[in-house]
């Protein structure tokens with residue numbers, strides 16, 4: 001079966017990558033390319049909508065797609081736990097729909113975040129430093145927010161991390177108690193370091209995106225999974241054989 005895909009945000013950096021690789025697949029057909037001048041109804045001939053827009057626009061795209069009976073893959077950042085709660089409510093009223101929210105399409109990033117959730121139990125001093133290209137409009141990154149949320153969940157029984165002097169602006173923005181520091185630098189694609197401080201030791205988990213080619217495999221995985229799934233899936237974890245993050249109620253919500 002050929003999966004018909006509409007890309008919203010097709011004229012953007014990630015949208016361009018997505019359109020190119022979708023067109024190279026025999027089981028995917030790119031049926032619509034939408035940008036900021038498009039009418040969202042242009043997505044209606046598709047089976048799956050890929051949203052790669054902006055954090056402000058993304059909820060409208062998801063809402064429109066789900067209410068139109070389409071499945072959605074969301075690559076756009078900004079989907080914190082709070083925002084995901086709204087999707088759960090929306091999906092409950094639209095049985096058969098699927099929303100796959102992927103904070104990071106890079107497999108290495110998913111593995112790094114998974115490792116961070118393991119390390120989180122062994123350190124009470126944890127901070128994230130993320131760096132992105134200078135054109136990125138949002139901060140902290142969606143990946144960093146998700147990583148912090150999952151660290152917070154992994155430490156649910158241990159309590160918040162220790163973040164001294166957090167009232168000082170240069171100490172970062174806290175998400176689930178974890179301070180996040182954002183750099184926006186020319187020359188960078190994307191990088192995230194999660195630092196774990198212990199007694200006489202520091203563990204650092206670094207993931208570096210060297211080019212947008214890192215997103216290609218994950219985009220295809222998510223598109224194919226969305227077509228055969230119902231409910232909410234967050235992250236590529238369950239699609240690459242890692243245990244799905246426990247932050248969202250898992251089994252009842254996804255059926256890939």
Ligand SMILES: NC(=O)C1=CN([C@@H]2O[C@H](COP(=O)(O)OP(=O)(O)OC[C@H]3O[C@@H](n4cnc5c(N)ncnc54)[C@H](OP(=O)(O)O)[C@@H]3O)[C@@H](O)[C@H]2O)C=CC1
Pocket residue numbers: 008009010011012013014015034035036037038052053054055057074075076077078102103104105106142215
């Ligand atoms: N999950 C992941 O692995 C990755 C996620 N991202 C995220 O994806 C998102 C997009 O990133 P990037 O491609 O760099 O951003 P760009 O700024 O390059 O592209 C944004 C796209 O959104 C479109 N757009 C803006 N407003 C609307 C609207 N109202 N309706 C429809 N389309 C609209 C723009 O269209 P126009 O050209 O007309 O303005 C453009 O095509 C960001 O949130 C980013 O963080 C990025 C890389 C990887």
Ligand SMILES: O=C(O)C1=N[C@H](C(=O)O)C[C@H](O)C1
Pocket residue numbers: 077103104105132133136140141142143144189190
């Ligand atoms: O804007 C980007 O470039 C990226 N955005 C995502 C994020 O906010 O985490 C994913 C990746 O880091 C690239």
